[in-house]
Amino acid sequence: MSSTAETIQTRTGATNGANVSLWMRQIAAILRLELKKNFFGKRSLLVYLLAMMPIGLLVLVEAINPLGRDTAQLPTVFSIFYNSLILRTVVFFGCAWIFMNLFRGEIVDRSLHYYFLSAVRREVLITGKYLSGLLTSVILFSTVTVVCMLIVFFSHFYSSSTRFFFDGPGFSQLFWYVTITILACVGYGAFFLVVGLFVRNPIIPALLLYGWEWINFLLPPLLKKISVIHYLNSLVPVPVSEGPFAVVAEPTPAWISIPGLLIVTALVLILAGTRIHRMEIRYGND
Amino acid sequence: MTVSSEQLIVFDNVSKFYGEILGVNRVSLEIPAGITSLVGPNGAGKTTLMNLMCGLLRPTRGKLTVLGIPTDQPEQLFRKVGYCSQFDSFPRGLTAREFISSFLLVSGFPRKEADELTEAALNRVELLPAADRKLGAYSKGMRQRARLAQSIAHQPSVLILDEPLNGLDPMVRAETIALFKQLAADGLHLIISSHILHEVDMMSDRVVLLNNGYVVAEGAIHGVRDEMDVEHPMQVLIRCNQPSALAAQMFGKTEVVEARVHDDRQGLFIKTRNPDQFYLSLNEVVAQGEISVESITPVDDDLSAVYEYLIGAQ
Numbered sequence: 001m002s003s004t005a006e007t008i009q010t011r012t013g014a015t016n017g018a019n020v021s022l023w024m025r026q027i028a029a030i031l032r033l034e035l036k037k038n039f040f041g042k043r044s045l046l047v048y049l050l051a052m053m054p055i056g057l058l059v060l061v062e063a064i065n066p067l068g069r070d071t072a073q074l075p076t077v078f079s080i081f082y083n084s085l086i087l088r089t090v091v092f093f094g095c096a097w098i099f100m101n102l103f104r105g106e107i108v109d110r111s112l113h114y115y116f117l118s119a120v121r122r123e124v125l126i127t128g129k130y131l132s133g134l135l136t137s138v139i140l141f142s143t144v145t146v147v148c149m150l151i152v153f154f155s156h157f158y159s160s161s162t163r164f165f166f167d168g169p170g171f172s173q174l175f176w177y178v179t180i181t182i183l184a185c186v187g188y189g190a191f192f193l194v195v196g197l198f199v200r201n202p203i204i205p206a207l208l209l210y211g212w213e214w215i216n217f218l219l220p221p222l223l224k225k226i227s228v229i230h231y232l233n234s235l236v237p238v239p240v241s242e243g244p245f246a247v248v249a250e251p252t253p254a255w256i257s258i259p260g261l262l263i264v265t266a267l268v269l270i271l272a273g274t275r276i277h278r279m280e281i282r283y284g285n286d
Numbered sequence: 287m288t289v290s291s292e293q294l295i296v297f298d299n300v301s302k303f304y305g306e307i308l309g310v311n312r313v314s315l316e317i318p319a320g321i322t323s324l325v326g327p328n329g330a331g332k333t334t335l336m337n338l339m340c341g342l343l344r345p346t347r348g349k350l351t352v353l354g355i356p357t358d359q360p361e362q363l364f365r366k367v368g369y370c371s372q373f374d375s376f377p378r379g380l381t382a383r384e385f386i387s388s389f390l391l392v393s394g395f396p397r398k399e400a401d402e403l404t405e406a407a408l409n410r411v412e413l414l415p416a417a418d419r420k421l422g423a424y425s426k427g428m429r430q431r432a433r434l435a436q437s438i439a440h441q442p443s444v445l446i447l448d449e450p451l452n453g454l455d456p457m458v459r460a461e462t463i464a465l466f467k468q469l470a471a472d473g474l475h476l477i478i479s480s481h482i483l484h485e486v487d488m489m490s491d492r493v494v495l496l497n498n499g500y501v502v503a504e505g506a507i508h509g510v511r512d513e514m515d516v517e518h519p520m521q522v523l524i525r526c527n528q529p530s531a532l533a534a535q536m537f538g539k540t541e542v543v544e545a546r547v548h549d550d551r552q553g554l555f556i557k558t559r560n561p562d563q564f565y566l567s568l569n570e571v572v573a574q575g576e577i578s579v580e581s582i583t584p585v586d587d588d589l590s591a592v593y594e595y596l597i598g599a600q
Contacts, residue, residue: 109375113342
């Protein structure tokens with residue numbers, strides 16, 4: 001009965017090249033399974049609601065009392081809106097929900113063992129799951145970012161906003177906001193994936209990180225650097241004042257903050273990869 | 287003939303503790319091909335032993351290999367091993383076909399082969415007509431069969447089944463037992479846990495009896511029973527026309543420990559520590575032609591008796 005299994009083993013286990021091709025196939029299979037769950041599962045409803053929140057709010061505000069009096073104000077208005085609502089709330093909690101559920105959700109559903117009983121390296125499993133969360137969050141929250149910016153600019157000042165985008169810095173700013181959103185998904189995603197893997201009640205570390213990110217403006221420059229938001233804020237195209245009590249720190253240049261965030265993310269995922277090797281499944285205790 | 291560790295499941299002094307709670311302790315076993323049943327009361331350590339074999343748990347102490355593969359290498363292990371767990375849960379929103387083929391793809395099978403294997407597995411558990419229905423709409427028995435199909439789909443050499451007959455109706459039960467026997471005849475290792483002793487008795491080549499995390503006995507059922515002869519002499523019921531006369535004749539034999547006439551006066555219970563010698567002696571008595579024997583039935587030469595003696599008494 002084992003002839004097929006042996007054939008596959010011979011076919012897939014022969015060389016490093018074959019291994020890489022096998023891992024790619026496995027990651028694609030994990031992505032298919034996970035993306036279906038992330039976009040169409042019952043748990044995705046909360047993320048959709050969260051994603052719709054800033055759009056709905058903007059539509060409502062623009063209908064009642066427009067955010068800016070003229071186009072010159074709009075970049076600052078959007079920067080504040082993006083920073084406080086989209087980045088710090090929607091992207092943060094959206095990533096928390098999506099990435100924590102990649103493992104924790106399956107532990108709650110008692111279905112994680114099917115992955116652990118498949119002939120797949122656990123590092124490959126983590127990679128596949130992380131990429132599925134990343135794709136989901138990037139697609140959703142980048143869309144939210146773009147739609148919100150377009151609503152802010154185009155709902156009342158169509159011709160000047162068109163000039164702002166086509167003849168001014170509009171597209172460049174949009175590019176940076178989307179980049180920040182993607183980097184936020186990368187960084188927060190890795191953190192929440194690890195938390196969902198190893199912490200029984202992931203809400204507590206999520207709230208702790210949320211608090212830490214919010215008080216970042218009060219922290220001394222050295223401590224500011226131990227956060228995700230500091231590096232993301234450094235990339236914001238229209239800096240906004242953080243208030244009279246803020247401790248001013250030099251923004252980290254993009255050439256440091258982007259690779260730095262990616263490197264830290266990679267390290268966190270490698271740590272998760274080593275820890276998941278020793279992970280046991282005991283649903284009773286979860 | 288020596289069997290190498292590549293053909294065995296080997297537990298070498300394996301212990302598993304959940305904090306301070308004992309899962310299994312100092313288990314040393316070598317399980318060859320065929321059907322091996324894990325038997326014991328709730329909390330005896332059956333599922334722990336199975337989860338250890340599948341790498342879902344890691345031993346606190348000791349070493350464990352399945353056909354020579356350490357259990358912490360899933361990419362190797364699950365090309366050879368299939369596990370049908372007790373967890374009655376599935377990834378959400380999938381049909382049985384999607385469920386099986388998805389995890390074959392995760393294991394690295396190419397799409398065409400995954401589809402063929404899925405079809406074959408569904409066919410084997412007779413679930414093809416319902417293959418495209420959502421698992422959430424399945425009955426308990428159908429879900430059990432879906433899990434079974436998933437565990438055999440990649441054609442493993444070792445199949446581990448935790449209470450695989452739970453929730454199945456009598457007809458499907460019989461068919462499933464026949465399937466297990468067929469798989470064992472094909473040379474597979476089947477490790478089955480069950481609390482239905484007569485079914486275990488019917489299908490197992492050997493048993494591992496567990497209690498409170500310890501292996502209390504292991505081997506072929508009759509072998510295990512034979513080893514208990516000193517403490518628990520084997521009991522045989524002889525249906526005959528003159529039980530009292532037979533009792534008088536047999537009681538003189540050294541291998542007979544006890545002879546007691548049945549309440550209905552139509553038979554005789556005999557306890558013996560040496561069944562082989564006892565049957566020879568009985569033949570001699572019957573050959574004299576004075577007593578007519580209708581039937582001879584071992585009363586406690588089965589798993590239920592072994593279980594009762596080893597575990598039930600504790």
